[in-house]
Amino acid sequence: MASIKDVAAVAGVSVATVSRVLNAHPSVSAETRARVLAAVESLGYRPNAVARSLRTDQTHTLGLVISDVLNPYFTELARSVEEEARSCGYSVIIGNADERPDLQDHHVRNLLDRRIDGLLVSPTDGGSPLMLDAARAGTPMVFVDRWIPGVDVPVVRADGRTAVQDLVSHLYRLGHRRVAIIAGPAATTTGSERVEAFRAALASYGLPLPDVYIGQGDFQAASGRRVTEGFLDLPEPPDAVFAADNLMALGALDAIRARGLRVPDDIALAAFDDIPWFVHTDPPVTAIAQPTGELGRAAVRALVDRIEGRPTASVTLTARLVVRRSCGEAGQTGEAGEAGQDGGIPEQTRVVPVPASPTPPLPPVQRSTT
Amino acid sequence: MASIKDVAAVAGVSVATVSRVLNAHPSVSAETRARVLAAVESLGYRPNAVARSLRTDQTHTLGLVISDVLNPYFTELARSVEEEARSCGYSVIIGNADERPDLQDHHVRNLLDRRIDGLLVSPTDGGSPLMLDAARAGTPMVFVDRWIPGVDVPVVRADGRTAVQDLVSHLYRLGHRRVAIIAGPAATTTGSERVEAFRAALASYGLPLPDVYIGQGDFQAASGRRVTEGFLDLPEPPDAVFAADNLMALGALDAIRARGLRVPDDIALAAFDDIPWFVHTDPPVTAIAQPTGELGRAAVRALVDRIEGRPTASVTLTARLVVRRSCGEAGQTGEAGEAGQDGGIPEQTRVVPVPASPTPPLPPVQRSTT
């Protein structure tokens, strides 16, 4: 592959001049520039990004470490991250942790070794020494979706408390009183937060959340199935189940169907994270939708700000409840084609008109500087 | 960040010796090795992969350019590729083309600039000059799923002809005679191949595939919806629709539901590419399943072979029909929990027991050296 030396030789100039032309340095005569460009063209020369990175100490690359690519929520997040990064002149290298701390560490180490300019992480656990060290050492870093408490790193996430409150209100009005949750790993913020929000919302209706109604999942489908089976084996099974992510909801659907039970007649189901498929499941699943694309874009902007030395703010957006049929038929239906998803596909969906809620709603967007 | 020089200084040796220790070169005394390792440890030194790549002209990185990350088929493919690559000591950088040739080119160029060791591509179109040049220039390359005819690059893919034949046989037995297809872009091999296989299978049953029953899609949900609407507007709409990928099937479901029609009573639906969600849609969707994980692994193995100078073979695996309920109830039901997907989730599924087929079945696996 042709190098800058070859170009210099063909154009009859020094490598410095070639470099100047390539980097749009002003002090190159028009005539020389043309000659160099012609040489570049004729050789099909492309600068070696590796050499350039070594010299400039910049890779124009962002690392993104996510918990599970197979989860449509993270897939969409990854996509929006790449899109925004590209428009900012950065590439993205994705590391998939599969919810495994060791794999997460592997990817963080790998990305750091490659000298990425900045790191976007949705941590799988409470944080390995490696990640904490990196943060402390000044690697530009931003947490997205999940975060690690006590680390001085901006966080871009969605607050689901209002939406969870709306969900509980929805369940309550449909007559559900024995409600259970399939929780995510306690080590993740989203895992514990969603349980707490759910518990608080239930409490505001005077409903308990007994321990047997808290199933420990790991954000994967299989755990949703396992936990749901446990619920159904209880002497007094719940009449509604809330899955803390979409894959565990899928597992729950599996388990319920395997028992020959019907949603929502025998048991209601709702999920955190909305995905296109939920419109077409049997029945369509009521879910809490995060502004995923906006989350990804905001995270990239925050990280790029940090990389380029600008002040960086944490961003909190709000999630919203999307009512479908999996918790029971509300008074009204709204069956026709409705609000579209990203691609403009008609969705069988109703964004809940903020039902009467005993707790004050949160402001739609919070911003705080870190 | 500490460099090899710092390590050398701390250990009281030259950089050459440090490098030897790091690369497990034999001629270093045990005592020196220990001293160097101690220095590495105390400094938290990690070798700079950028510098190393520049010197060795190897990045130990594979590029993967896929057509659409949001398509669960490609997500799973990407995941298995990364997994296998990791076990071979390579990292993967994914480029998402979003079915856009310009984006595909952007990513190929970017990956080439980064001097990846090899390229895995599922081309969005017939192939840009850029990609053809790269192939000709000797960049180790392997096509996966889709390919570009006439280019001397190994192909790893699944043959769906048998499965399509099985599908048509299934449709025929259920009484469907007016069958339509939502095709992918003609520029992709999978786009045209699936139409041809479908047409051939129909012909073997004496059924026509008139032009009005061939809808032009682009592998995205919106096009599936649009094409299906067109079908339903025909004076004589089809009684069965075959979508050439899962996203277009999703769009078709949307369109059918928006008309208030029922699957399979009013119209049957089947899809190419099986995904976990198809088990839980209303109704569960009959689909042609590719051995996605194996495809990804085989592709990586082929590419690594090529990179490391071993002979490389094209690989063709076979897809199989998975019968569910979206084409109508067959004689039997098979309602209980059944064969699992990758994660072991019970699926409401029946792998078709190779129905009587007028054409001879293909051998299960073909291998040919390229």
Added chain:
DNA sequence: CGTCTCGATGTAATCGATTCCAAGCGTCAC
């Protein structure tokens, strides 16, 4: 007409590794 300035270009150092070559030194055989 000499010098000063400025634009255009080249020379060479540098980034952080790897690796060839040479050198130092101890040991052993003759």
Added chain:
DNA sequence: GTGACGCTTGGAATCGATTACATCGAGACG
């Protein structure tokens, strides 16, 4: 005693770029 050999180790070139500094020539100005 000395030459050869082998084991360790260091010096220095190298990969392909960027960039500070030097140089050179031409035009401006006193």
